[in-house]
Amino acid sequence: xxxDASLMFGPIKNGEMAAELEEAGYDGxxxxxxxxxxxxxxxxxxxxxxxxxLMTSIAVxxxxxxxxxxxxxxxxQQVSEGRFILGLGTQVKAHIERRFGMPWSKPAARMREMVLxxxxxxxxxxxxxxxxxxxxxxxxxxxxxxxxPATMPYGIPKIFLAGVGPKMTEVVGEVADGYFMHPxxxxxxxxxxxxxxxxxxxxxxxxTREDFVISAQVxxxxxLNEEQMKASEHAARNQIAFYGSTPAYRPILEVHGWEDLQxxxxxxxxxxxxxxxxxxxxxxxxxxxxxxxxxxxxxxxxADRFAGxxxxxxxxxxxxxxxxxxxxxxxxxxxx
Numbered sequence: 001x002x003x004d005a006s007l008m009f010g011p012i013k014n015g016e017m018a019a020e021l022e023e024a025g026y027d028g029x030x031x032x033x034x035x036x037x038x039x040x041x042x043x044x045x046x047x048x049x050x051x052x053x054l055m056t057s058i059a060v061x062x063x064x065x066x067x068x069x070x071x072x073x074x075x076x077q078q079v080s081e082g083r084f085i086l087g088l089g090t091q092v093k094a095h096i097e098r099r100f101g102m103p104w105s106k107p108a109a110r111m112r113e114m115v116l117x118x119x120x121x122x123x124x125x126x127x128x129x130x131x132x133x134x135x136x137x138x139x140x141x142x143x144x145x146x147x148x149p150a151t152m153p154y155g156i157p158k159i160f161l162a163g164v165g166p167k168m169t170e171v172v173g174e175v176a177d178g179y180f181m182h183p184x185x186x187x188x189x190x191x192x193x194x195x196x197x198x199x200x201x202x203x204x205x206x207x208t209r210e211d212f213v214i215s216a217q218v219x220x221x222x223x224l225n226e227e228q229m230k231a232s233e234h235a236a237r238n239q240i241a242f243y244g245s246t247p248a249y250r251p252i253l254e255v256h257g258w259e260d261l262q263x264x265x266x267x268x269x270x271x272x273x274x275x276x277x278x279x280x281x282x283x284x285x286x287x288x289x290x291x292x293x294x295x296x297x298x299x300x301x302x303a304d305r306f307a308g309x310x311x312x313x314x315x316x317x318x319x320x321x322x323x324x325x326x327x328x329x330x331x332x333x334x335x336x
Contacts, residue, residue: 001306002027003332004055004215004314005325007045010036015044017322018052024326025333028053028312030087033060039072046080054080057180057217057314058089058162062110063100066117066138073118073157074125074149082154087180088114089162092248108167110137115159115175122156125149160215164249166197173201178213183316184243185216186288187305189255195309215312218305219290222298222317224324229294234278235318236290241277245269258285291315295324299331 005026007014014036018029029045029052031038038056045054054076061069069086076084090096090111096104113135124131124143128151131143160178163169172179179198181190202208221236223229243249244258245265253259261280268277286292291301298315306313315328 001310002312003329004028004030004312006314006316007031007041011041011044014041015048018045019048020322021325022049022052025329026052028055030055030057032057039076042076043079046076052083053085054083055085055087057087059087060091060100061088061114062090062096062102062104066114066121067140070118070121074152077152077154077157085158085160087160087162090168092246108171111161111168112171112175113137115161118159126152126156165251166193169194169197170201173198174205178215181214181216183217183219184249184252184289189252190309192255193251213312214310215314216306216310217314217316218302220298220315220317221290221292222295224327232318233292237278237281237286239318240285240289241265241280256288295327296331299328299335303335
């Protein structure tokens with residue numbers, strides 16, 4: 001199982017951190033669409049590293065279009081010398097319409113078409129065939145030699161998609177090369193919702209599980225001392241409540257009979273009472289969605305939870321630092 005780490009800072013610090021994590025032995029690092037652009041940080045990381053995989057987990061797909069993402073993917077694949085994975089997610093309607101000012105409709109169908117469009121553009125550039133992609137949401141029929149990159153020397157990047165609900169996860173299985181399992185997951189939700197949906201997607205595309213990579217992200221509450229442990233546990237409770245407040249993520253709660261949390265957490269979020277949201281997450285819920293304990297304990301919990309399910313593992317440590325991430329890696333290696 002490969003171990004990846006999140007880069008949660010600005011581009012310069014992210015680049016430096018990527019180099020440190022590569023030296024420590026991590027297999028991959030990823031950025032996300034938060035306070036900074038996810039692609040710029042990976043560009044800095046690419047020139048400061050030589051081996052480690054570089055991923056967006058995730059970049060918001062619907063804030064962009066297939067052609068812009070195709071250019072970004074092609075450039076980062078070249079800069080990283082073949083180490084880039086384009087990770088995309090939908091975000092939710094409010095962010096797409098009110099934060100990015102872009103259209104929202106049929107997210108699963110739109111994401112499916114976006115991935116097919118990106119791959120069609122890359123195939124056109126790499127194989128020299130005339131671009132002719134026409135769909136319900138996107139149409140790309142012009143790619144003259146002046147604006148087309150040369151044949152991609154390091155191959156076409158892999159595309160991983162994030163998904164929570166069954167429809168989106170089925171699309172992931174059908175058109176993507178890998179699945180970024182959302183941090184809001186549990187053993188039960190994975191077994192009852194995610195894996196069956198992926199399998200339906202595989203069957204549509206005539207794929208097998210062996211053709212696919214699952215990268216599991218897991219909320220992690222740990223630290224190197226008591227103060228860090230306490231702060232990390234509070235952050236984990238708050239993050240679980242934040243995820244639970246999202247209507248689209250309600251199916252994860254329903255698996256456990258905790259769907260009543262969703263409207264209450266949503267109400268608190270709309271009232272700006274972010275600190276109070278953590279109080280909604282009791283110990284049972286915390287340990288269901290997160291791994292909790294000292295680094296050696298969470299290493300064992302992650303191994304037990306995802307063995308046989310995921311090829312890549314990403315402990316999501318809020319307010320993380322390099323020293324803590326190195327300790328987690330060493331504890332995981334000790335289990336091998």
